[in-house]
Amino acid sequence: MYSDASKAKCKECSKVYSLGNVQPKLQTVSGLKGHLASCHKDAYATFLKRAMDDGADRAAKKAKLNDIALKQIMPNFVQPSMKDITEKRLVWSDDNAIAQRIDKTRRHAAIHSR
């Protein structure tokens, strides 16, 4: 078992490669990838395929989740046209009492949700 989080061991030949950093965010697998590409071509092909499937999967899931979330939050959501927005602005003028109250509530929420 490995204790040094800044290093990774090649599963194929047990060589140790540096990931550059102990923090996952700052790590790089380029050294390991290069090693796979030159020494273990089969493993590298598998790695690439998995990385690609993974990426496609994640993008598809994210798109679907966004779609579901939007439908749940705003079931009747329709992208407003520029004309709609302009007309709504005319109805909800800034000195409108309700508009002012909404504004105040929004500011209040913005301050306290931080």
Ligand SMILES: [Zn+2]
């Ligand atoms: Zn290796």
